[in-house]
Amino acid sequence: MTSKKHQKQTLRQRIAHALTDRKILHFRYDAHLRQQVYKRLNALQKLLINRISAIGIEALPAKKLDKLLTELQTEIAKTYQETTAYTQDELSGFLSLEAAKISQLYNDEIGFDLFNDVPKERIKAIKNVAVIEGQPLEAWWNKQRADLAFKFEGIIRSGVAEGKQNGQLATEVRELMSVSRRTAETLVITAVAKVADTAHEALRDANLDILQGEEHLSTLDMRTSTVCQVRDGKRWDLDKKPIGHNIPYKRPPLHPRCRSILQLVTKSWEELGVQGMQEIPTSTRASMNGQVDERVNYESWLNSKTAEEKEQILGKGKADLWQRGVITFSDMLDQSGRALTLRELDELSNIPEAIRAIRRTHWSDEFKAKTESIYYAFAKEGIIIDYHGLSRFGDRLAKTGLSLEEAIEFVKNNKPNYIDSRNGRFVIFDEVLKVAVIQSNKDGQIISFFKKGKIEGKDEWIKI
Template identity: 35%
Template structure:
């Protein structure tokens, strides 16, 4: 019989994978904007006539870079604004999901407190990734894009490089910007979702005593997340023995991190109730134990075929069952993205 905390962990593992489909939708939107930026820059290059006279050449280079700088600024400003609104909505959805999961698993209302709207605002606008705010990462990506494009032009044109060569390098630069943006979107989605759920757990500290990290254990797991697997902290983020590792902001702990957290509920006796089990008909025992460590691969194998198909998509699930796909392949949900509305309606 699964414990209450094991059922919670099971639900949150699924939720983390659902979010991969949400960030796929957000990545699609942002990649579309960056592709438009690339096309606009290529358009500026196509109509450029730098000539050979040094004085005219420099003036035309300067004019091109003024236009390019404005295009880059506008694109990334729009991305930052759009991303912030999406993250704010996600924070609200995930905080509500955490509360409803506690109640749905217990089959009674044990969690009654909501996360204040002001806290959710802060989570969405000040989301920190690898020690820096997401907005700072977007600003850095914009600055890097502008600097690299400027280097291509400033160094390439006087050296006599052909427009076709500059176009090829601009396309490569565009590909790099899209990869960087994908990593940032994926990590920001997981960070905001995880932090919103934690705030919901903290708001209901009368029934929850701690937090545990769940690391996806496969060939892509970093040493850091492997070391943090099943580490536990109290709701003030102090390590619970035998854990000695500091919280350090919690998951995601790096770009593209797939780790998440699960709550550790108090036992009935810790709640002042002289009982070991929930009411008849409820599957989980409320013993306060933390869930056992389990690799993602073994966890997914324990699920039935319909669950695997729904989670991964029929095609991927079939290939995974036949050993044709690695875990790394399974954890990329591009092509089956979910909108925030779909996430709220189907999985809350």
């Protein structure tokens, strides 16, 4: 996969774009949670309507009506208790995952391990303390339960008093449940954002010695929220004091469905007292010396992506539809149809160790991008290239005269026909194409791919 992510970008911009990519994955995860909450609320709606339809409440005596409503209130409470327990458990796992991934994200963009991981004890201590506007998640679910229960009882009692038929009551209950689903959806989206921010805050607290402060990043809120637009690009120091403005410090989410992020800002190399600067990747070294770069916004974020990357991140064709004015910006970001479970999010977030190793090398950004592209092209077909062979892979492949696609097909369609007696490695050798591939006998990874005219005695290859 080719990438433009390192071209003419400062470290701050690279991190901002990586955080924005990560935010899209959060949207896909909250889509999964919303689906699970919908199932529970849809089942509750069906139960409520079936009960009031089956019993014929328009002619129900007062005592029996009271008894029925008590039973249905219990069902409502049960559904919300289950929903609360489910979302709390999911978000607890999400916090642990996010704390690990956010640390990895910063270090991968920097090119070496500058950030410490969040201590496990800290994660354990904050697992169930995600607070939205001063209230824990459980309190918000309880409020939604109470609102639904109160309004449901009002519909039934007023309906009986007014002589409404069961069909009319069922319609009103459906409308009420539709509102409850939208309210629950907003809570889930906001809760995921809050837990992600909690992980980010924990990373900040674990790395205060290397940070200048925090910067508000509204890449994905620039068209929808005035409060986020005002804060975009503003910085605060580690004491939460404004830097160059008078807007008070506040952590996201700043409003329901808020997409903003507080990005960590590192100290300059001089402030960090880093030794051996020549050993640090050039792209990182040049972008951590305090200069101010242009603001990161949704357009610069999108423009940093290839067409392939846009489809991978947003979904097929979405970026193109938005840029042509066919769909809104919010529609482009909507990931409801691409839900990810927590396990899938973890798997999707795992950057291969070979790629992480590439990003920490002193290679040029262009060579890194080329090497990553080769790695992912093979990996897409289930062929993994050993990291140590990647540095020379592109040049050696070019000398074989095969295109990247032809090289992949060569490996897919040929089995090892020799073994190197010196180390036990497998060898695929084609006398016609004069191409040899060395493969690990331990994990099957491709170690080398090169031009070879013939087998010589010094090779010590044994025919299989």
